[in-house]
Structures are given as structure tokens and as C-alpha cells.
Amino acid sequence: MSNHLIADRFYFSNDTLSLIHKYSGSTFVVKYGGSVMTDSFLQSQVIKDLSLLHGLGINIVLVHGGGMFIDQWLNKLNIKPSFENGVRITDSQTMDIVEMVLIGRVNKQLVSLFNQNNVNSVGLSGQDASLVVASAMFSSSTNLTGRVDSVNPQLLDLLLLNRFIPVIASVACDYKGNRYNVNADTIASSIAIALKADKLILLTDTPGVLSDLNDCSTLIKELNLESIESLKSDNIISGGMIPKIQSCIDALTGSVKSAHIIDGRVRHALLHELLTYDRIGSMIVV
């Protein structure tokens, strides 16, 4: 019997049961994009679905961005957001906003939603226990956009062993204490590699990888490293999809078994992607 999608509901079937058996005990690193966090009802549904997956025995690590919230605060302060190849350019003033919005607001809001589902979660950023050590991505000393140098998964191992869900804001420091804004897709993939995770899952505001950005029917459901390279060279990947795809490539070459890019705007997208064989998004394997 196959699963069926009816409106925004999710039905359990034999497929679901076999996939639950398959994934119980696995580790999934999920990145929740800022682009799909603005609808508070959807946000609470995403956290409910993650709570369910956790209840099924899957170890969940949640990494989040919050681009839209950062932009809202930058606008309030008359600071113009700027991007290069889908990555935010961060000066010191922007960095203050990134820290306050991601660590102070978005992170704690997600933890609070887990609390409402009686799931233990702990809000962190890359700074906690030197979880993520970063350095400057660009040579300019005024640009605090960072890249990941190393991940120390000790704290995550401890939390997962005790059935906590770590919720990680995409901010990190170097050993001297300099702060960096690191793309959340990049942090998620680095953490997935360090944890030897089974899956990297990127929730975003598009159905997955599209061969025509303006046509949702052009969703590519299965990709491998070779097909991704040809999409890149054909310039089909642009903007925020660039760091996303690079994160998937890094994760897969770093021994993560599969990467998924799925539509966080669809109710129960996580369940449809992970607990049905039909799936709804793009899955990338080696």
C-alpha cells in the first residue's frame, strides 16, 4: 500500500511503518531556513513534525537561519542588507543585529515551541562549547561573514545521548573571540559531517531544486553529484541555492548518506519527504 497525500494531511501506511523502522536510531541534521519561518502556524507545525520524528527514535539536530527577521530589523534601523552569491555581507553593525535576532529571538522561540510539545531542546549557537569555530570568508577585516573551520561535536553527542534536541543559531567565533555570521546551510552540513549523520535536510521556500526557477513542475526529485555539477555549470543554481547545493555536496562527500531540499511552506513536508517512498522534494545522493 502506498502513502497518499490528501490536501495537507499525512496518513500512516505500511510504507510509513517500514521507514520508521529504517530510520529509528538515525541522526538527521535539519536546517530551517529563515525564508519559511515567517508564518507562525507553519513554524509550529514544523516543530511538531520534528517532535514526532524525535519521538520515533530519530536523533534530531536543528540548525536555523533567520534571514527575513534579520532584514526586518536592518530595515527598522535603515541598514541596507547586501548579498554576494547568496551569502550575506556582514559589517559590524549588521553582526550585532544578526546575533541579537538569531540567538536572542529566533533560537529561543524555536526552543519554546519544542517545550510546548514536551520535547527537551537546548538553544545554542556555534560559540557554545566551541561547537563551531569559524574564520573570515573574505579578506576585508570589516566583513564578518564567516566560514566553518572546525566543528567540535562533543556537546551535541552529550545532548543527543540524553535525548535532547540541540537548536543551533548560525553564529560562530574564532579562537580569539571574533564573531562571524555563517550561512546556516553551511553550518548544518559541517555539523552533519562531524556527527556522521544519516541525513542533511534543508527546509526552504521552494519545492526543491528546479530546472526552471519559475516553474514548480520542473522539480528534480533525484540528483547525484554529477547531475548537480551540470546544473551548476548551466547556471541553473543561483542566489540562496548556491550555498545550499554546496552544503549538500560537502555533506555527501563527507560521508552523510543523503541530502534533501524540501519545501518548508508545505504542511508536514518533513513527514511526506521522510516517511513516504514517493517523497515531495529533491533528494541528493552520491
Ligand SMILES: Nc1ncnc2c1ncn2[C@@H]1O[C@H](COP(=O)(O)OP(=O)(O)OP(=O)(O)O)[C@@H](O)[C@H]1O
Ligand atoms: N534552481 C533553483 N531551484 C530552486 N530554487 C532556486 C534555484 N536557484 C535559485 N533558487 C533560489 O534559492 C532560494 C532559497 O534560498 P534562500 O537563501 O533564499 O532561503 P533559505 O536558505 O531557506 O533562507 P535563509 O537564507 O534566510 O536561512 C529560493 O527561494 C530560490 O529563489
Ligand SMILES: [Mg+2]
Ligand atoms: Mg539561505
